Amino acid sequence: MTEIQNIISIIFVVIGIIFMLVGSIGIIRLPDFYARTHSVSKSDTLGIIFVILGLVIYEGLTQSSLKLVLIILFIFLANPVGTHALARAAYKRGLNPFYTDDEIDEEEHK
């Protein structure tokens, strides 16, 4: 029983770490602020949630796992608000998004 539990939790944690790694790669690779916000907030949050889920499964039904579930809930609530605040601030300051179609147009004009 504990073996299966361990295996499942390890799988979840590994998936979470992959998500976080990809999110970090995304910060470097993506072109502009808005696209980077996607990678930071979404992939990272999904990663954190997967890691915590893995820990919940590892822990079983105890008090600490309940606390971990609460952490997931709060991340779920806080993440979109934070992202929205960042993006809205950038938008209000007049930061124009980078459109991939613009790049295609420029190449055609050359």
Next chain:
Amino acid sequence: MSFISLMAFWVIMSGFFDLIHLGLGVLTVAGVMYVNYQLKMHRFFDDDMDDLSEVRFGRSVYYLLWMILQIVVAGFHVVGIIIRRKMPLHTTMITFRANLPSAHAKMILGNSISLTPGTLTIDIEDDLFIVHAIDDKSYEGITSDKMPREVLKLFQKEERQVIEDLQIITRTETKENK
């Protein structure tokens, strides 16, 4: 309602069930509720309401599960975009008007859009949503009216078109022309 949830939070955090700890919990919860009373009574805008009676609970459970599924699916999609060598990006801005009954429904829709990887709510002005999307497949759920319809079903039984005035902006020029 808020007393029960705060008390449950206290019990989960403390883990003790004896009289002293529970008594301290009751005192703390009473203090928190007293401090927050002013804030709760304050209305930030007209239809700012603080009760859950309009939400259909059976529907909200379904919505939560559906939402989690969407998040995981879209998350894998975004990961696929980022790690692919060519990065098939197609960044767009979408603006649309959502015909929803209350401010809470709009808040839920905005949060759901932000929470789904690949789309991001930038601004909500009255009914007008401004959404940034990373590629075509990410905003499909919004433009096909699927997600707004699920949000509407949280509050009302009837089904109708929620989205109006849909605009998809893919170039800087079109924005200046507007």
